[in-house]
Amino acid sequence: MTVQMSDSVAAHPAAVPRVAIIHYWLVTMRGGERVLERICELYPDADIFTHVVDHDALSQVLKRHRIFTTSIAKLPGARKHYQKYLALMPRALEELDLSAYDLVISCEAGPAKGVITRPDAVHVTYCHSPMRYIWDQYHAYVGAGGRGAKLFLSKVAPRLRIWDHASASRPDLIMANSHFVRRRIRKFWGREATVVYPPVDVEQFHQSDAVSDEFIWVGQLVPYKRPDIAVDAFTRSGRKLHVIGDGSMLADLKKRGGPNIRFTTRMKFDQLREAYATARALVFTAEEDFGIIPVESQAAGRPVLVYGRGGGTETVVDGVTGLYIxxxxxxxxxxxxxRFDIWLPGFDPAAAILQAQNFTRARFVEGFSAAVKVATRRVFGDGAGSNAAD
Structure with a gap:
């Protein structure tokens, strides 16, 4: 492990910083896990702690690390039904003994930041989102989940909100993945956060001259992403739409979609890259915390029609790289x-590609590393040494 150390630490070469990464759960490889991969590359010797893990679902980058689970993993059916044990997760986090670690990095979207560290350890949180199902999306989750979800959340959410707010005081510094999330952190946790945009592999996408007349919608087919309004709009307008993704809404969307709508549930990465590059535009109807998909589309030189709230307004430039819905x-x-039909002739693919460069791996590494240094100074003071720095 390569570590840049202060003079006081360098005087004690035997002091090797130990790093722990806390991730809410590891059962799939989505946006949060891709960010985790980049953090793991920064700290290749770090140990990972999580509530539950499915090793078969993980990338090789994550499998190279030692992974420990909380007491939640010992509960019946936890790997598949971990969300049913949400009320027990705060205690499970606080039971973790992290006294051996100099730097603790918690990745928050589910409960993760509530761990207890040494007073002289540095604790930073990278927040994808405060738990949406107990805060701003509480009523949406209750409505979509039926009577069982309403009963469960009505009992769990009040106590979990109290713990979530209280545990927000534990990290020395919080990073938010967008200004949209930063505002929610301030509202729900009463903390200020540093914005560090997540890394997107923009260099893996390419521009194409063979652009079709078909729009694309990419993502999970779940209610909060609102694929239904895209399917309804395109069905009524007669324009072609390719829906790429799977989820609980698939059957209903197929029923309501017209003959101009086609669906693909799974795509290899090369196929997805081609779909981005040859689409007339990406339609993005979700209010996301950040939203990697619009960045990928722009990296391929194509415009985005994005809902004008949430993280999409930070990645797409209205009237330049796309239009706001x-x-x-x-x-x-x-x-x-x-409006898009009128605007499109003036669109410059180079502007979209340039905009995507604001969200590279290098930008993330620079911002994340700088935030850890700031947190270290808060713990030890200016000029003080710490074997957790960098």
Whole structure:
């Protein structure tokens, strides 16, 4: 492990910083786990702690690390039904003995930041989102989940909110993955956060001259992402739409979609890259915390029609690399499509590709490393040494 150490630490070469990374759960490889990969590359000797893990679902980058689970993993059916044990996760985190670690990095979207560290350890949190199902999306989750979800969350959420707010005081510094999330951290946790955008592998995408007349929608087919308004708008307008993704809404969307809508549930990465590059545009209807998909589309030189709230407004430049959809309705999507037809001749693919460069791996590493240095100074003071620095 390569570590840049202060003079006081260098005087004691035997002092080797130990790093622990806390991740809420490891059961798939999505955006949060891709960020975890980059953090693991920064700290290749770090140990990972998580509530539950499915080793078969992990990348080789993550498998190279020692992975420890909390007491949640010992509960019946936890690997598949871990969310049912949400109320027990705060205690499970606090039971972890992290006294051997100099730097603790918690990755928060589910409970992770509530661990207890040594007073002289540095603790930073990278927050993808405060738990949406107990805060701003509480009523949406209750409504979509039926009576069982309403009963469960109504009992669990009040106590979990108290713990979530209280445990937000434990990290020395919090990073947010967007200004949108930063505002939610301030509102729900009462903490200020440093914005460090997540890394996107923009160099893996390419521009194509063979652009089709078909739009694409990419993502999980779940209610909060609102694929329904895209399907309804395109069905009514007659324009072609390729929906790429799978999820609980797939069957219903196929029923309501017209003959101009086609669906693909799974794609290899090379196929997805080609879909981005040859699409007329990406339609992105979700209010996301950040949203990697619009960045990938721009990296391929294509414009984005994005809902004008949330992280999408930080990655897409309205009128330059795409257009904002003013409301989450089929009518608003249709109106934006009409504006898009007029706007498209002036679109410059080079502007989209340049915009995507703001979200590279290098930018993430630079921002993350700088934040850890700031946290170290807060713990030890200016000029003080720490074997957790860098």
């Amino acid at each position: 003013p409301e989450q309705t089929a009518e608003a999507v249709m109106e934006t499509l009409d």
